[in-house]
Amino acid sequence: MSVIIAHKDFDHTQQYNYLSEENSNDGAVVTFTGLVREFSSGDNVTALELEHYPGMTQSLLDDIITQAKKRWQLGRVRIYHRIGYLPIGEQIVFVGVTSKHRAEAFSAAEFIMDFLKNQATFWKKEHFSGSSRWVQAKQSDKAALTKWQKTSSTESQ
Amino acid sequence: MSVIIAHKDFDHTQQYNYLSEENSNDGAVVTFTGLVREFSSGDNVTALELEHYPGMTQSLLDDIITQAKKRWQLGRVRIYHRIGYLPIGEQIVFVGVTSKHRAEAFSAAEFIMDFLKNQATFWKKEHFSGSSRWVQAKQSDKAALTKWQKTSSTESQ
C-alpha cells in the first residue's frame, strides 16, 4: 500500500525498509520527513493539529503518485501522512521514492511533496501556549509548483 | 561528526536519528541512500568493490558540506560512505540534510550527492559472475553539476 493516512506515528526504518528491501532494481532511495518545528512566524509553537477530508485525501495522494510515475521511472513510492494532535518534534509526513537513478528519485520526492502541500485535503492548526491559529496557505508553496511546469523537457535525462 | 567513511554497514535509523533528534528548529529532513543494484549496462552485477584515498576523501567531503552550507540554510548534515566489497542490495552511501524548509533540504542533499559523485576520491569496481570491471566516470554525472551553476540566483527562495 503506497498511501497511509493515520493518527499513529510511523517508524522511519519501517518506511525505509518498505522502499529498499528486496529491491535490487533501484539504486536510489530518497526520503523526505516533515517534523513539527518550534517556530512559526516568530511564535513558539507547542503543537500542530491536523485534520483531513477522508476519502478525498486518499484519492488525491494516489493521483499525485500516478502523476509522478508518469514523469519519472520510479520503483516504489510511499506517502505516510499523520493526522490529529502532534506536539513539537513529532513526525508529520513521510515521502519516499526509489528509482534506478538519483536525479529521478530526488525530483519525484520533491514533486510529490510540492503537490501534496498544494492539493491534498489536509488542514493544519498551530497551537501556542494559550492560543491557536489555523495555518494559512503559503504563496511559496504555490510558487514551488511552477518549477514542475518549466522542466518537463529536461527532467528525464 | 558529519562525515563517516567505513567498511561497516550503516543503520538507516541511526543516521536519521542523528539528523532529527532534539532538533526542533528544522522541519525538513531529506535523505538519499545509494544501494548496489543488480543491473549495469545490461550485465548482472553480483557486487561492487569500493576503494578510496584516505585523508583526501575526508577533506573533500568536508569541503562539499561547507559549500552546501554556504548556499542554503542547513541544520545538520551527515555523509556516510562505505568502502570495501559490497554485494547486491547493500547500502553504499547515505546523505542526509535538515533545514527549516523542504526546498533547501532537497537541493542541498542533491547538491552533495552530485559533487560527491564528481569530486570525492572513491573508485568503484563492478563484479559479475566470473569477471570484474572498473566503473568509468559518467558524462551524466558531470552534466548534473551544471544545474548548480545556473540556479544560484533563484535557489534561496
Added chain:
Amino acid sequence: MINVLFFGQLKESLQCENSQLAIDKPITIAQLKELLVEKNPSWEKYLFDKQLLVAVNQSMCSSLQLVCAGDEVALFPPVTGG
C-alpha cells in the same frame, strides 16, 4: 438530499461539520451557498469568502458546478498539509 461538509477553519467558524439540504432540482454551488445562508444567516460572511474551495463527490470544481440530490459537496479553505 445533498450532504454538505465543512473542513478546517470554515468548520470552526460555522461551528458545524456538515449540513443536509433537500432540493428538488439541480442547483449550482453558488445557489447551494445561498440556501445554506437562508437556513443560517450568520454563515453569510464565511460562505462567500473568495478563497473557499469546492469539491463535489470528492473532486475539485468551481461554483458553477451543478449538484443534484445524493451528491456530496465539501467546502473548505486552501489546504495546508504536509
Added chain:
Amino acid sequence: MINVLFFGQLKESLQCENSQLAIDKPITIAQLKELLVEKNPSWEKYLFDKQLLVAVNQSMCSSLQLVCAGDEVALFPPVTGG
C-alpha cells in the same frame, strides 16, 4: 623523496600502490611521470592517459604543478564513488 600513490584502475594496471622517487630539485608532475617511466618502462601507456588526475598533498592540481621532496603525489582515474 617524493611518495607517489596510485588508485583505482591505474593501481591495478601498474600492479603497484605507491612508488618512492628521490629528487634533488623541484620538478613538474609531467617530469615526475617521466622519471617513473624510466624506472618502469611498461608504465608508459598508463601514466600518460589524458584522463588521469593528479593531487599533490591531497589537493587536486595540474601537470604543471611543481613538486619537491616530502610531497605526496597521487595519480588516479576520474572518481566514481557514490
